[in-house]
Amino acid sequence: MQVQVISPGIYTYGAMVVGGILKEAGHIVTLHRELVSRPGDAVFLSLFSTQHLIDEKIRSFITDAQKTGKRCYIGGPVSAAPDMVLGELSPDAVVVGEGEGVVLPLLLNGPEGIPGTAYRKNGKIVRIPRDPPGTISRPLPLIPDDIASQDIRGANVYIETHRGCLGACTFCQVPRFFGRSIRSRDIGEILEEVRAFHHKGARRISVSGGTGSLYQYRNGKMDPDAFINLLSGLAGIMGSRNVSAPDIRVDCISDEILYAIKRYTIGWVFFGIESGSDRILAQMGKGVTTAQVADAIASCRQHGLAVAGSFIVGYPTETEDDYDLTKEFIAGHPLDDIFVSVAEPIPSTPLASLTIGIPKEKNPLYISHTGEYRPLGLTEAEARFFDLTLHAAMCRTRPVIIAGQSYDAYLGEARKQGRDIRAVTELLYKYYRE
Numbered sequence: 199m200q201v202q203v204i205s206p207g208i209y210t211y212g213a214m215v216v217g218g219i220l221k222e223a224g225h226i227v228t229l230h231r232e233l234v235s236r237p238g239d240a241v242f243l244s245l246f247s248t249q250h251l252i253d254e255k256i257r258s259f260i261t262d263a264q265k266t267g268k269r270c271y272i273g274g275p276v277s278a279a280p281d282m283v284l285g286e287l288s289p290d291a292v293v294v295g296e297g298e299g300v301v302l303p304l305l306l307n308g309p310e311g312i313p314g315t316a317y318r319k320n321g322k323i324v325r326i327p328r329d330p331p332g333t334i335s336r337p338l339p340l341i342p343d344d345i346a347s348q349d350i351r352g353a354n355v356y357i358e359t360h361r362g363c364l365g366a367c368t369f370c371q372v373p374r375f376f377g378r379s380i381r382s383r384d385i386g387e388i389l390e391e392v393r394a395f396h397h398k399g400a401r402r403i404s405v406s407g408g409t410g411s412l413y414q415y416r417n418g419k420m421d422p423d424a425f426i427n428l429l430s431g432l433a434g435i436m437g438s439r440n441v442s443a444p445d446i447r448v449d450c451i452s453d454e455i456l457y458a459i460k461r462y463t464i465g466w467v468f469f470g471i472e473s474g475s476d477r478i479l480a481q482m483g484k485g486v487t488t489a490q491v492a493d494a495i496a497s498c499r500q501h502g503l504a505v506a507g508s509f510i511v512g513y514p515t516e517t518e519d520d521y522d523l524t525k526e527f528i529a530g531h532p533l534d535d536i537f538v539s540v541a542e543p544i545p546s547t548p549l550a551s552l553t554i555g556i557p558k559e560k561n562p563l564y565i566s567h568t569g570e571y572r573p574l575g576l577t578e579a580e581a582r583f584f585d586l587t588l589h590a591a592m593c594r595t596r597p598v599i600i601a602g603q604s605y606d607a608y609l610g611e612a613r614k615q616g617r618d619i620r621a622v623t624e625l626l627y628k629y630y631r632e
């Protein structure tokens with residue numbers, strides 16, 4: 199059959215994996231990051247953002263493709279809320295969760311009775327439960343010829359080394375999508391894949407988000423040697439200046455792990471710090487304290503590593519005092535780069551349930567800001583995003599003064615985040631509020 203695989207905006211790793219499986223089975227597959235229409239039998243859309251569900255262009259693309267007789271299937275992170283996907287975009291079926299074992303039977307036979315799918319039948323939504331997770335061994339991904347043109351946080355691609363996370367952060371979809379036990383890929387397969395990316399022109403690769411050092415975690419124990427071998431193998435193919443493995447939990451590091459990150463990668467570590475308030479960290483289910491974060495930053499410095507951190511503002515229960523603690527933490531622990539975002543209640547996460555249960559008039563996402571940014575007409579969450587972004591820029595190891603166009607850009611981003619996340623919240627209300 200002739201199949202299009204599309205992931206809007208970027209070539210997602212998941213879309214490349216699906217493309218590889220379909221191609222290996224003998225189908226003619228094309229991979230796109232634009233909504234381009236090609237002749238064929240079916241379209242697989244890999245959607246990674248809840249915003250995609252309210253994107254008019256995606257909705258029209260699906261409707262037009264169906265009018266020409268193509269079947270449209272949607273998978274990816276949005277599949278955690280299949281009723282929302284079916285309700286907003288009306289595909290022929292949703293591939294719920296991991297797609298490897300689902301896409302081929304779905305393509306050949308349609309969704310009826312296929313485990314791991316959701317679809318409409320006689321006006322009702324049918325959900326066929328997934329089979330238990332199986333092997334994550336698979337053919338090489340379908341790598342596009344222009345992979346080198348892609349830039350995701352400095353890397354052409356984020357490769358998967360393992361699935362699952364031991365963490366239970368309330369805002370994160372990873373443990374809900376992949377589970378809380380760790381399933382690791384064979385190192386030989388990973389390195390073969392990296393060679394294929396290199397051969398196709400990829401210049402920098404990164405180890406996928408979550409926590410890299412959980413690679414080959416088994417029986418309640420980390421295996422630092424496995425992680426170090428992995429990094430050494432990646433550096434052997436790409437060169438250490440072209441490998442990054444930044445995402446790591448502060449409680450999953452050790453001297454040998456940090457030494458290996460320094461030796462075999464570009465030397466950056468990225469901690470999801472989220473808040474300077476231990477009260478909020480506990481509510482977020484982070485499982486670590488600000489003291490542990492501070493110790494981890496100090497350890498990285500001893501190894502000569504650069505450290506970036508991300509922070510979340512506007513968590514529904516975040517008070518002004520919690521927010522002030524975050525500002526204090528940032529001022530007291532200078533980081534090399536800082537990312538701020540407004541708390542996003544991704545469907546299927548505990549944060550989504552919390553958000554639905556909180557009245558709008560108590561949610562910082564909707565409350566009007568009455569402090570120093572009042573003339574800008576921001577909500578409390580937007581004002582905290584804007585304020586923390588300005589504050590973080592001043593507190594970095596290399597401070598930056600935000601003025602002029604940068605000031606306007608950050609203000610625009612604050613408004614955009616508020617707008618986008620309110621749109622997600624309204625979807626939650628529409629589908630899940632009693």
Ligand code: SF4
Pocket residue numbers: 363364365366367370371372373407408409447470
């Ligand atoms: S540690 Fe990272 S990947 Fe794991 S649940 Fe928390 S945010 Fe998600």
